[in-house]
Amino acid sequence: MLSEALESDIKFNIAARKVSQSAPFEGVTKIMRIATISLIVGLLILAVIGATSSSFSQDDAQATAKSFPLAAKEGVDSHADQVAPPGAVNQGPFNMNTWKYGHAWDGPKGAPIWNPVKAKIQHGGKITSITINGNADPAVYCAAANSGVDFIWTEMQHSGGTWDHVQKMWNHCPYAKAVPGARLPNANEFDEQHAADLGALVIIIPTVRSVEEAREAVKWAYYPPLGGRSRGGMTNAYRDVPGGYRQTINDNLVLIAMIETLDGLKDADKIAAVPGIDAVFAASSDLGNFAGYKEGDPDYEREINIVHDAALRAHKYLCGPYAWLARPDFKCFQGPGGQLDPEKVPNGDLAAAYIASEKKALGPLWNTQGQVTTGPYAPNYVPSRPQ
Numbered sequence: 001m002l003s004e005a006l007e008s009d010i011k012f013n014i015a016a017r018k019v020s021q022s023a024p025f026e027g028v029t030k031i032m033r034i035a036t037i038s039l040i041v042g043l044l045i046l047a048v049i050g051a052t053s054s055s056f057s058q059d060d061a062q063a064t065a066k067s068f069p070l071a072a073k074e075g076v077d078s079h080a081d082q083v084a085p086p087g088a089v090n091q092g093p094f095n096m097n098t099w100k101y102g103h104a105w106d107g108p109k110g111a112p113i114w115n116p117v118k119a120k121i122q123h124g125g126k127i128t129s130i131t132i133n134g135n136a137d138p139a140v141y142c143a144a145a146n147s148g149v150d151f152i153w154t155e156m157q158h159s160g161g162t163w164d165h166v167q168k169m170w171n172h173c174p175y176a177k178a179v180p181g182a183r184l185p186n187a188n189e190f191d192e193q194h195a196a197d198l199g200a201l202v203i204i205i206p207t208v209r210s211v212e213e214a215r216e217a218v219k220w221a222y223y224p225p226l227g228g229r230s231r232g233g234m235t236n237a238y239r240d241v242p243g244g245y246r247q248t249i250n251d252n253l254v255l256i257a258m259i260e261t262l263d264g265l266k267d268a269d270k271i272a273a274v275p276g277i278d279a280v281f282a283a284s285s286d287l288g289n290f291a292g293y294k295e296g297d298p299d300y301e302r303e304i305n306i307v308h309d310a311a312l313r314a315h316k317y318l319c320g321p322y323a324w325l326a327r328p329d330f331k332c333f334q335g336p337g338g339q340l341d342p343e344k345v346p347n348g349d350l351a352a353a354y355i356a357s358e359k360k361a362l363g364p365l366w367n368t369q370g371q372v373t374t375g376p377y378a379p380n381y382v383p384s385r386p387q
Contacts, residue, residue, distance in 0.1 A: 114375030134161015145176030
């Protein structure tokens with residue numbers, strides 16, 4: 001909506017410049033008329049943006065009821081903590097531990113998967129990515145996102161990026177071939193909420209040291225009843241998902257837990273078995289860092305095999321660095337490739353450089369994104385007009 005309105009405003013100004021160049025006297029009157037229209041349009045834009053951003057980012061602003069037959073009477077204690085209103089499913093004194101969750105946010109039965117990475121996992125395909133720093137230039141991000149990998153590993157653990165940086169990157173090309181993903185600093189509400197609200201379809205949680213941390217990761221990544229994510233959003237990119245974003249995102253999000261420490265290895269089976277964890281990642285660097293061995297050492301290889309076995313026992317995906325493409329049972333990868341320096345790219349053509357790099361590195365896995373039939377990543381998708 002914003003881009004369309006600004007484009008309209010720009011056209012007004014271009015028209016004004018043409019008039020002033022072709023008819024100096026008559027043009028003055030026309031310019032004033034056009035300027036007035038432009039001002040009105042601009043004010044309308046600000047009003048619409050304010051209303052849209054407020055209602056979209058704050059769920060509480062979306063209430064629409066005009067009458068309240070079940071509301072407590074003015075000035076009267078309704079004792080709602082002890083007595084339920086007529087027709088309520090949850091009767092008796094309020095008890096959060098026995099609360100029966102309602103069906104207001106159930107997705108349509110048989111709603112199709114619209115996240116290509118999730119679809120690819122369901123079909124047993126191998127998942128690839130490119131790592132881009134969380135403070136990268138949006139042009140770099142978008143070139144990488146259209147290079148032929150499955151998702152972008154936006155690095156927020158080991159980079160100086162902020163969520164403002166990420167928002168600018170992801171909004172620059174919301175319907176690129178690769179879906180947005182992010183590795184966060186750890187399992188926590190703030191970062192998981194921001195990643196999800198900005199549109200992440202793959203969330204990677206590093207250094208998961210215990211089953212409790214794995215449960216915490218799930219808690220903030222998913223909406224109730226599976227998790228505890230607050231309802232909100234900072235992107236309009238998923239307005240056309242089949243069945244509705246709120247109703248279907250729990251079935252489409254991909255959550256990866258990285259096992260990188262000795263205590264993580266101790267709980268590896270439990271971590272992998274947590275509902276909501278789609279994959280476990282055997283961290284090649286930190287498993288060596290925390291254990292004191294390097295790749296090829298028997299003790300190091302034992303660590304990797306512990307993660308391998310946990311994934312197999314829990315029937316979850318097994319992830320690692322792309323260099324491990326040939327390791328048995330590994331199916332999702334960080335890599336190949338990483339962030340390119342625009343100043344070192346021949347002729348400054350980032351898109352061509354990324355495509356050439358990934359095509360060479362991936363071989364038969366290049367440009368094999370998961371296939372979905374509907375939603376923003378379906379072939380020939382045309383976004384609807386934002387409401």
